[in-house]
Amino acid sequence: MTTTATLAHGPYPYPSTVIKMYIGPMFSSKSTLLVMTARRLEAAGCPYLLLSSRMDTRPGEEVVATHSGMRVECRHVQCLMEEVPLEGVYVHTIMLDESQFTDAANDLLPFALKCVRGGHCQELILVGLDSTFDRKTWPWVTELAPYARKIKKLSALCSVCHQPANASALRNQQDVERARESGSSVLVGTANEYMAVCNRCHDLQSRLAFQNKPATI
Numbered sequence: 001m002t003t004t005a006t007l008a009h010g011p012y013p014y015p016s017t018v019i020k021m022y023i024g025p026m027f028s029s030k031s032t033l034l035v036m037t038a039r040r041l042e043a044a045g046c047p048y049l050l051l052s053s054r055m056d057t058r059p060g061e062e063v064v065a066t067h068s069g070m071r072v073e074c075r076h077v078q079c080l081m082e083e084v085p086l087e088g089v090y091v092h093t094i095m096l097d098e099s100q101f102t103d104a105a106n107d108l109l110p111f112a113l114k115c116v117r118g119g120h121c122q123e124l125i126l127v128g129l130d131s132t133f134d135r136k137t138w139p140w141v142t143e144l145a146p147y148a149r150k151i152k153k154l155s156a157l158c159s160v161c162h163q164p165a166n167a168s169a170l171r172n173q174q175d176v177e178r179a180r181e182s183g184s185s186v187l188v189g190t191a192n193e194y195m196a197v198c199n200r201c202h203d204l205q206s207r208l209a210f211q212n213k214p215a216t217i
């Protein structure tokens with residue numbers, strides 16, 4: 001369960017809350033990390049809260065799912081401060097998926113500080129993309145980094161050259177042009193519209209505008 005009523009720790013604050021950040025491109029096993037953490041907490045009987053920040057508000061299942069089919073219930077939120085009241089809540093771990101979709105300065109940071117100052121959890125785990133498809137840093141990374149005890153960058157495999165990938169890119173050049181014309185770095189769609197790429201292939205995509213074709217290296 002994502003919000004268990006059983007508070008094994010007891011209804012009192014944790015003495016210190018550690019903030020951990022896991023950043024990385026698409027397909028870098030960020031969801032797998034969350035699902036495995038949730039299952040480990042469940043096995044130990046530790047209460048936790050699994051949240052996912054969603055820009056896409058279309059109704060659907062509220063789960064964090066991996067590409068291999070593992071899934072855990074979560075709660076979709078758009079405004080943490082308004083939708084996740086922490087008064088009287090003390091859980092071992094609070095996790096947030098898709099942290100890049102939060103209002104970092106006005107919502108995620110105040111929420112994180114509220115967790116810390118109120119001792120509402122032992123660990124606050126924040127997971128999300130670190131950069132947009134055109135490699136601009138998502139604000140949540142720079143806003144929260146000064147408060148984090150641990151920051152780990154996960155990597156994927158480049159969809160083009162199969163070397164370690166550190167960036168995300170849109171598969172279809174038309175989507176890139178659509179996003180640039182709209183002035184937005186955000187395209188709400190399926191993960192299939194994105195791919196993980198290394199720096200070299202990202203540069204090649206930008207220059208050559210390839211569409212799902214192996215780059216000539």
Ligand SMILES: [Zn+2]
Nearest residue numbers: 158161198201
């Ligand atoms: Zn590559």
